[in-house]
Amino acid sequence: MTKKPSDLPEIEAKWRRFWLESGTYRYDATRPRSETFVVDTPPPTVSGSLHIGHVFSFTHTDLITRYKRMTGLNVFYPMGWDDNGLPTERRVQNVFNVRCDPSLPYVADLSLEWGREGETMPVSRTNFIELCDQVVQEDEKKFQELFQQLALSVDWNETYATIDERSRYVSQLSFLHLLEKGLAELRDAPTMWDVDFQTAVAQAEVEDRDRDGTFYKIRFGVEGGGDFLIATTRPELLPACIGVTAHPDDKRYRDLIGKNAITPLFGAPVPIIADEAADPEKGTGILMICTFGDAQDVEWWRQLAVPAREVIARDGTIKPATWGDEPWASIDPGTAQTHHDKLTGLSINQARKSIVQMLDDAGATEGEPEKIRRPVKFFEKGDRPLEFVVSRQWFIPVMDKKKELIDQGRKITWHPDMFRKRYEDWVEGLNQDWCVSRQRYFGVPIPVWYEIAADGTIDYDSILVPAKESLPVDPFEQAPPGYTEDQRGKPGGFTGDPDVFDTWATSALTPIITSGWPDDTERHDRLYPTSLRPNAHEIIRTWDFVTITRSLLEDGTIPWTDVAISGWVLDPDRKKMSKSKGNVVLPTDILDEFGSDAVRYWSASARLGVDTAFDAGVLREGKRLVTKIRNASRLILGYEGEPGEIQHPLDVSFVARLRRVVDEVTEQWQDWNHAGALSTTESWFWNDLTDNYLELSKARAYAGDPSALSTLLRSLNIVLRLFAPILPYVTEEVWNTGRDEPMSIHTSRWPTIDELPDVEDDGSFMVAVEVLSAIRRTKSEAKVSIKFPVDRLSITGPSGKIELLRSVLDDVVATGNVENTEIVGSEDNEDLSVDVTLSSGEKTA
RNA sequence: GGGCGGUUAGCUCAGUGGAAGAGCACUGCGCUUACAACGCAGGGGUCGGCGGUUCGAACCCGUCACCGCCCACCA
Numbered sequence: 075m076t077k078k079p080s081d082l083p084e085i086e087a088k089w090r091r092f093w094l095e096s097g098t099y100r101y102d103a104t105r106p107r108s109e110t111f112v113v114d115t116p117p118p119t120v121s122g123s124l125h126i127g128h129v130f131s132f133t134h135t136d137l138i139t140r141y142k143r144m145t146g147l148n149v150f151y152p153m154g155w156d157d158n159g160l161p162t163e164r165r166v167q168n169v170f171n172v173r174c175d176p177s178l179p180y181v182a183d184l185s186l187e188w189g190r191e192g193e194t195m196p197v198s199r200t201n202f203i204e205l206c207d208q209v210v211q212e213d214e215k216k217f218q219e220l221f222q223q224l225a226l227s228v229d230w231n232e233t234y235a236t237i238d239e240r241s242r243y244v245s246q247l248s249f250l251h252l253l254e255k256g257l258a259e260l261r262d263a264p265t266m267w268d269v270d271f272q273t274a275v276a277q278a279e280v281e282d283r284d285r286d287g288t289f290y291k292i293r294f295g296v297e298g299g300g301d302f303l304i305a306t307t308r309p310e311l312l313p314a315c316i317g318v319t320a321h322p323d324d325k326r327y328r329d330l331i332g333k334n335a336i337t338p339l340f341g342a343p344v345p346i347i348a349d350e351a352a353d354p355e356k357g358t359g360i361l362m363i364c365t366f367g368d369a370q371d372v373e374w375w376r377q378l379a380v381p382a383r384e385v386i387a388r389d390g391t392i393k394p395a396t397w398g399d400e401p402w403a404s405i406d407p408g409t410a411q412t413h414h415d416k417l418t419g420l421s422i423n424q425a426r427k428s429i430v431q432m433l434d435d436a437g438a439t440e441g442e443p444e445k446i447r448r449p450v451k452f453f454e455k456g457d458r459p460l461e462f463v464v465s466r467q468w469f470i471p472v473m474d475k476k477k478e479l480i481d482q483g484r485k486i487t488w489h490p491d492m493f494r495k496r497y498e499d500w501v502e503g504l505n506q507d508w509c510v511s512r513q514r515y516f517g518v519p520i521p522v523w524y525e526i527a528a529d530g531t532i533d534y535d536s537i538l539v540p541a542k543e544s545l546p547v548d549p550f551e552q553a554p555p556g557y558t559e560d561q562r563g564k565p566g567g568f569t570g571d572p573d574v575f576d577t578w579a580t581s582a583l584t585p586i587i588t589s590g591w592p593d594d595t596e597r598h599d600r601l602y603p604t605s606l607r608p609n610a611h612e613i614i615r616t617w618d619f620v621t622i623t624r625s626l627l628e629d630g631t632i633p634w635t636d637v638a639i640s641g642w643v644l645d646p647d648r649k650k651m652s653k654s655k656g657n658v659v660l661p662t663d664i665l666d667e668f669g670s671d672a673v674r675y676w677s678a679s680a681r682l683g684v685d686t687a688f689d690a691g692v693l694r695e696g697k698r699l700v701t702k703i704r705n706a707s708r709l710i711l712g713y714e715g716e717p718g719e720i721q722h723p724l725d726v727s728f729v730a731r732l733r734r735v736v737d738e739v740t741e742q743w744q745d746w747n748h749a750g751a752l753s754t755t756e757s758w759f760w761n762d763l764t765d766n767y768l769e770l771s772k773a774r775a776y777a778g779d780p781s782a783l784s785t786l787l788r789s790l791n792i793v794l795r796l797f798a799p800i801l802p803y804v805t806e807e808v809w810n811t812g813r814d815e816p817m818s819i820h821t822s823r824w825p826t827i828d829e830l831p832d833v834e835d836d837g838s839f840m841v842a843v844e845v846l847s848a849i850r851r852t853k854s855e856a857k858v859s860i861k862f863p864v865d866r867l868s869i870t871g872p873s874g875k876i877e878l879l880r881s882v883l884d885d886v887v888a889t890g891n892v893e894n895t896e897i898v899g900s901e902d903n904e905d906l907s908v909d910v911t912l913s914s915g916e917k918t919a
Numbered sequence: 920g921g922g923c924g925g926u927u928a929g930c931u932c933a934g935u936g937g938a939a940g941a942g943c944a945c946u947g948c949g950c951u952u953a954c955a956a957c958g959c960a961g962g963g964g965u966c967g968g969c970g971g972u973u974c975g976a977a978c979c980c981g982u983c984a985c986c987g988c989c990c991a992c993c994a
Contacts, residue, residue: 287993306994319994351992361994370992450993459993492923496989499922503990611988642988679932679942683924685987689931691943694956698942701956709953753933757941768953847960854960859949 082669082700082803089806090222098818099143099227101150103597111147112604113139114585114634115228116617117154117236120213121161124220126688127610129661131640133677135608136226137748138638140799142605143227144824150601152232152588155217157210158241159577160271160455163516166205171195174202174515176550176572199515199550206516210235220661225670225802227820234587236580237516242546244587245580246521248628249510250539252470253522257627258510259469260534264365264372264382265509267463268453269390269422273513274467275453276576277506278616280460282449289444291358292433294318295336297343302330303440305357307448309433310425311364313340313395313414314385317378320360322348327360337362338438339413339429341404345378366462368451369505385417386461392417392425422461466534468511468520468573472623476501482622485632489746490683493611493639497622500615508623510579517574521547523554530565538568582620585633607634610642611683638746641685659688671801672696678800681749699756700804703797706764707808710786717787718780720831723838723881725785728767730835732758732789733827739796740824748800755796763789766843773888792825838878841906842886845869845879848908849890856912864892865913871906873899879906 093099113135118128143149167173175196184201197205214235221228234240252258265274287307295301304318318335320327327346334343344363351370352361363374365382375382387393395402395414404410413432417425433439451460472479479501488494511520525536538554540547549570553559561567585604590597603625609617618637625633664673675696680686720729735758742751767789774782790808798805798819809819845867853862867890869879876899879886887895893913 282991282993285993289994304994308993353992353994357994359994363994368993370994373992448993449991495923499990505992615989644987681933684932685924687931689943691931695942698956702954705954705957707953712953749933753941764953765958769951850959851961854948857948859951860959861949861951 083666085807086223086225086670086803089803090225092816093225093227093818093820094222094230096816096818098820099149099151099229101229101232102148103600105148107600109146109148110150110600110605111139111142112150112585112601112606113152114588114604114607114621115151115153116607116609116613117156117234117581117584118217119159119161120155120157120210120217120235121165122213124217124661126659126661126664127643129224129665129673130643130677130680130686131608131610132221132226133224133674134638134640134682134748135606136224137674137678137799138606138608138746140227140802140820141743141748141824143820144795144798144822146823149227149229150232150588151226151228152234153218153221153226153228153230154233154584154587155210155214155235156577156581157206157214158236158517158580160273160512160514160516162206162210163202163514166202166209166516167194169209170205172197172202172205174199176515202515207237210237220665223665223670224661224673227802232588236577236587237518239546241580241583241587242518244583244591245518245575246540246545246547247542247592248583248586248624249575249579250521250542250545252627253537253539255627257470259471259507260466260537261469262464262466262534264375264462264464265467266451266453266460266506267388267465268456269386269388269458269461270456271453271514272388274465274509274511275456275460276509276578277504278508278578278619279454279576280451281454283452284447285450285459287446287448287450289357289446290430290433291440291443292338293438293440294338294362296330296346297334297336300330302327302335302360303358304360304362306362307446308364308367308426309429310392310417310422311367311385312337312362312429312433313410313417314364314366314383315340315342315344315362316365316380316383317344317363317374318346318360319349319352319363319374320346321350321352321354324352324354324359326354330360336405339432339436340402340410341406342402342410343405347374347378349374349377368462372462382464384464386422386463388463388465390422390458390461392420392422394418422458467509469507469509470579470623470627471507472504473507475623475626476504478626479619479622482626482632486622486634487636489636489638490681493614493637493683496611497614497618500619508620510576511571511573512576513572514574517577518546518580519548519550520571520573520575521545521549522571523549523557523568524571526563526565526567526569528565532569578616578620579624581617582624585621585625586628602633603631604634606636606638608638608640610640612642614639636746639683641680641683644685644687664690664693668693668697669700669803671700671803674800674802675699675752678748678752682746699760700801702760702764703794703801703804703808706759706768707790707794707811709768710790711808711811713775713778713783713786715778715783716780717784720781720784720788720833722774722779722781722785722885723836723878724767724770724842724885725781726831726833727835727837727839727882728762729785729789729830730833731762731839732792733830733833734835735762736792736796736825736827736830740826743799751796752800755793759793759797762839763793766846767839769889770842770846770882770885773885788830792829794819795822795825798822836878837875838882841875841878842882844906845886845908846889849886849892849910852910852912858912861891863913864890864910866894866896866909866911867892868896868898868909868911869906870898870900870902872901872904875906 172195176199178198180198180200290309291303315337330346331348402410483497523538525533527533589601621633625631676692739751739754771782794805810816
């Protein structure tokens with residue numbers, strides 16, 4: 075070992091290679107379930123790059139995993155890549171400047187066709203998917219390298235991607251099971267819709283963002299005379315108005331209930347109904363029901379049981395008025411049509427301006443528009459507010475499963491427990507079933523076809539499913555059983571479902587993607603349910619929720635016994651680090667600058683579930699610890715002589731303290747408290763071992779005292795293992811110092827107190843430390859060096875302590891460079907009184 | 920609006936009924952044959968406020984304030 079830290083990269087590379095080549099972290103498929111610990115690793119989204127939060131939370135997983143491995147468990151620690159989905163599509167569009175046009179034919183060599191400079195090139199669905207595959211493979215390689223540098227003890231033979239064949243097979247098969255059990259339904263209904271991505275989205279992908287809006291007061295007429303004002307932020311939905319509602323107790327509007335209102339501009343008679351969901355405090359207390367402004371509108375629309383008048387098209391523009399036989403149920407259809415024509419084709423924002431102008435011109439607005447700030451629903455990856463659009467989508471019903479889902483959550487142990495509450499809150503707050511179909515391309519195809527009736531219409535009730543043996547299938551490319559490709563799209567033939575699953579519908583199955591489900595029953599029984607699901611808290615409502623859901627629906631199981639939640643990495647201003655804020659710390663930078671062990675030390679310092687401010691000081695501390703471990707090891711391993719029985723009172727006392735530390739640290743690991751385990755280990759290492767014992771034992775150790783040598787070697791051996799889950803590189807390096815054949819510390823057994831003599835601490839070590847500290851303090855105050863001789867050391871104290879001191883006095887004297895001692899027992903005071911007289915010979919400057 | 924966390928030294932954080940802690944930063948001393956990318960010693964806090972329980976409260980209870988996160992039907 076050299077002392078230059080610049081050799082860290084070589085040390086890391088050496089052991090990284092060794093671990094891979096010798097299969098240190100390989101899962102042993104022959105060992106029984108009872109000896110196995112299974113990690114359901116979060117597959118990171120493969121788009122762009124890994125960030126510091128990944129390093130943080132993946133290290134937490136690895137800490138637990140390494141500890142479990144050292145307790146003798148057979149660890150199954152796979153790695154998945156979540157490449158399936160929208161983020162990859164978006165990257166491919168940007169990188170290659172293409173867009174997917176499913177109507178185009180496949181082109182074998184796309185480069186021949188490569189588009190004109192600067193122009194977006196339309197490509198077939200298959201070509202598009204090939205480009206996606208290409209992009210993710212490059213990223214997966216980079217991710218793997220980073221994770222290996224971080225020393226994740228993953229079994230790299232066990233990897234998968236959420237778009238690979240195995241994942242598509244599991245995803246489709248599991249869906250077909252749900253379909254068979256009636257737990258997947260095709261519905262033609264209003265669904266939350268992103269107008270830019272032009273896809274349905276699920277509740278879990280929706281977030282509220284505060285946005286400025288304008289409240290317009292609009293005058294409605296009443297059939298038979300009269301009028302009233304409604305307030306709305308969405309006047310462009312006026313042509314979609316199908317009703318008006320107020321609270322039944324609201325005296326202002328009680329007389330209107332049961333009558334018809336007449337909408338301005340469009341003259342549509344619409345019913346005025348009473349509903350307790352109407353809030354008298356908001357706006358004017360009476361509001362219009364439109365198809366569709368929000369989820370409440372969908373509810374009311376169902377109650378009213380009238381045809382929808384959808385005005386928002388899938389691309390976010392205003393549709394022509396095409397509902398019903400007559401374009402307008404209106405007292406003045408011509409005027410209504412004229413007004414609507416002015417809106418048709420406009421974007422939502424343009425339509426809003428336009429209709430406000432028309433309302434103003436018609437004198438149908440009242441007062442000044444009022445600015446308000448209110449929450450608006452967005453797709454989490456989207457830029458424009460979500461709309462409700464009627465479309466045909468696949469749903470997995472969850473609204474009627476809330477109780478079971480909460481019960482399942484309670485069978486799982488959450489670390490820390492408060493996140494179980496967050497999961498339960500999410501389940502209780504569900505307000506719609508889980509929409510799993512997406513109008514995208516790079517995903518797992520929905521494995522169904524629909525019959526085409528003789529009249530050429532698609533019969534969505536006649537669903538054709540593939541044989542299990544043919545999975546995975548692409549219904550866009552393959553024909554259903556009993557049909558041939560030339561019947562595609564023809565009367566009496568079939569059409570493939572054009573959609574793909576939401577990426578969560580596949581990630582929900584990670585525990586069974588890796589387990590061999592359902593065909594390899596032997597493997598599955600050994601790997602499922604899994605032991606640990608680690609993830610950060612923002613995806614409790616997505617990944618954790620969907621995984622629990624799918625396990626419940628598939629076979630009533632829980633997917634894991636424990637969930638470990640990591641916090642976020644915040645910048646010093648306590649904001650979440652993110653690219654857009656420009657405050658990111660790149661993982662590769664800190665790994666290179668401080669070394670992997672130091673980065674892991676920083677992660678390990680944070681408890682589960684706690685958001686942590688990024689602090690380079692902790693990284694420096696970690697690096698300092700690594701250096702210290704190497705230096706202390708060099709001293710200990712450099713002593714010459716044969717170790718023997720531990721019998722010197724100082725050694726016995728010191729070893730007895732180490733026994734307590736081993737127990738305490740073990741208990742902390744068992745409690746999922748890696749931060750506490752680190753802190754306990756580190757303070758023993760730093761205070762007991764290096765600051766004091768290494769100094770006190772030096773004289774005897776240099777003289778080859780068997781008791782001291784044995785104490786030193788066994789302590790080092792144990793403390794290396796206590797540090798091993800956190801600092802895999804430096805512990806491996808020291809562990810193998812002097813070995814001809816490397817033998818990994820990471821497959822060694824976790825230390826137990828049985829390895830040390832069964833001794834009690836009589837306190838002599840701490841007495842020695844107390845006296846040594848007094849000597850050091852005196853020298854420090856006298857501004858002399860630590861080796862300056864002490865002429866006389868006078869100590870009085872209770873006889874018990876004095877006895878202890880006498881037993882270890884040789885070490886104290888040698889360490890303090892003491893020439894004369896005067897030790898007196900006295901029962902006058904309970905504490906030792908230490909008087910240090912330095913030699914008169916002046917220190918020479 | 921509802922829920923969950925948090926508030927301890929200048930900074931980052933431990934500590935959950937029994938004499939206020941660590942690391943960093945700061946001050947002083949010291950190149951000591953493991954370590955100057957270091958060591959030794961030291962200064963620094965009425966534990967967010969106010970009530971209460973208790974022999975005793977940073978810790979338990981109540982209440983308020985502030986910070987953060989999650990959720991909520993966008994009129």
